[in-house]
Amino acid sequence: MARYLLLKHYRGAPTPEGFVPMDGWTPEEFDDHVQYMRDFAEKLRETGEFVGEQALAPEGRWVRFDGEGRPPVTDGPFAETKDLIAGYMVIDVDSEERAYELAAELSAAPGKDGRPIHEWLEVRPCLEATLPADA
Amino acid sequence: MGAAIDEASLRDLIPQVIAVLRRRGADFAAAEDAVQEALVKALEVWPADPPQDPRAWLVTVAWRRFLDAARSASARRARELRVGASEAPAEVSGHDDTLELYLRCAHPSLTPSSAVALTLRAVGGLTTRQIAEAYLVPEATMAQRISRAKRTVSEVSLDRRGALGTVLRVLYLVFNAGYSGDVDLSQEAIRLARRLHVVTGHPEAAGLLALMLLHHARRPARTRSDGTLVPLAEQDRSLWDTPLVAEGVAVLQAALARDRLGEYQAQAAIAALHCDARSTADTDWVQVVGWYDELVALTDSPVHRLNRAVAVGEADGGPAGLAALEPLDPRLPRYDAVAAYLHELAGDTDRAADLYAAAADRAASIPERDHLTRQSARLRSVT
Numbered sequence: 001m002a003r004y005l006l007l008k009h010y011r012g013a014p015t016p017e018g019f020v021p022m023d024g025w026t027p028e029e030f031d032d033h034v035q036y037m038r039d040f041a042e043k044l045r046e047t048g049e050f051v052g053e054q055a056l057a058p059e060g061r062w063v064r065f066d067g068e069g070r071p072p073v074t075d076g077p078f079a080e081t082k083d084l085i086a087g088y089m090v091i092d093v094d095s096e097e098r099a100y101e102l103a104a105e106l107s108a109a110p111g112k113d114g115r116p117i118h119e120w121l122e123v124r125p126c127l128e129a130t131l132p133a134d135a
Numbered sequence: 136m137g138a139a140i141d142e143a144s145l146r147d148l149i150p151q152v153i154a155v156l157r158r159r160g161a162d163f164a165a166a167e168d169a170v171q172e173a174l175v176k177a178l179e180v181w182p183a184d185p186p187q188d189p190r191a192w193l194v195t196v197a198w199r200r201f202l203d204a205a206r207s208a209s210a211r212r213a214r215e216l217r218v219g220a221s222e223a224p225a226e227v228s229g230h231d232d233t234l235e236l237y238l239r240c241a242h243p244s245l246t247p248s249s250a251v252a253l254t255l256r257a258v259g260g261l262t263t264r265q266i267a268e269a270y271l272v273p274e275a276t277m278a279q280r281i282s283r284a285k286r287t288v289s290e291v292s293l294d295r296r297g298a299l300g301t302v303l304r305v306l307y308l309v310f311n312a313g314y315s316g317d318v319d320l321s322q323e324a325i326r327l328a329r330r331l332h333v334v335t336g337h338p339e340a341a342g343l344l345a346l347m348l349l350h351h352a353r354r355p356a357r358t359r360s361d362g363t364l365v366p367l368a369e370q371d372r373s374l375w376d377t378p379l380v381a382e383g384v385a386v387l388q389a390a391l392a393r394d395r396l397g398e399y400q401a402q403a404a405i406a407a408l409h410c411d412a413r414s415t416a417d418t419d420w421v422q423v424v425g426w427y428d429e430l431v432a433l434t435d436s437p438v439h440r441l442n443r444a445v446a447v448g449e450a451d452g453g454p455a456g457l458a459a460l461e462p463l464d465p466r467l468p469r470y471d472a473v474a475a476y477l478h479e480l481a482g483d484t485d486r487a488a489d490l491y492a493a494a495a496d497r498a499a500s501i502p503e504r505d506h507l508t509r510q511s512a513r514l515r516s517v518t
Contacts, residue, residue: 133354
């Protein structure tokens, strides 16, 4: 009944304890990690809670309007940008508790030595587009 | 849809057709699946080729689908098909069938979102796609949600008296989901509440129907054409749907006369007092507070206490409203918005402006957020 966005960050989230970057994993550990994410999305499809997901390339450009008749100005990418979104998943669940439960499950994806990575995920409620009928 | 039947009448037939298949021995989940397939087929072929007897058409097609599914399932399991013979058709009225369906689809073992989806499909006669569009989720997600819900309730036993409250809650959830996609869920909820009212004759079913009608009557005035919110005090009351108000009040009065007050009747009574007034200044706020007292006594709900504080503010002034707000938990949804309004009533515009801004950050919907942001800006631009 309520939609939530689960945000994965490349950068900007607190670093979990015992963090090992992906390039320190074996190929098998990496495959297991990816499979866990796939299984997770598949499970949500089966429970009827999946809305959508999208992975994002780490490098993007900043773009802005530069006046009438002028081409847009582009800048970046900025290597120093603190916050960098890696991708998102949108879920439709019955409660905030359920959203947290699922985020925690996603955060338990295996990494180095098959141990949960304890990655911090950002959970954001989606705003409804319309008012409730009794407002 | 062709000349033979409109889509709303088609939807009304769905629970009846499910009941026919059930009486012929199909279990709930299989019957519902088969009828949904027949419904999708009907929407496809009827516009070009409307049937003489829509109900008979649906029964024939659904029954054939059911038999096909049962045969292939039984072939898979190499088990004997026992359809119809073992379960003699019970002598039950159509009303009992319909109520049974409402109760099953709103069974307490379901989560609210599953109960809503199953109710819309089996009782409401909507297609999976329509429900998915209305709730902004992919069709496959909605199909899974419904099929899990059916597995959950296919064999449950039903408590006819105790569970009416869950049916009412589910219909009210549908009503409040509002409008997206090509189905107006508020109108859908009203249609289902009307039928439930006829089937049960329960005063709270009447209360819920009255409440929906009275809220719905104000809908044309509640938002501008661009979707922005118009607060009650500023609504153009000539836009309210007077026949709908009259119907809501009549349904409510008949229910109240039976002297079995419940939360929906009390809420409808409050809505009726608003509909009865020419302006917020003209509203009988003392009586509104009285009904909120009844409501809080019935439900002990903090959300109702919060709304009561607004009514107290209107009846006895901002400070009295703030005193009523005092004991409530500031984490309640809309607490900041109510506090802002009461501070404004009490003349503390600086504090009100800050609270409106805080309330905007906590709003659950875009129209509400924008409205609260504008309220904050309005107060700051005059101070």
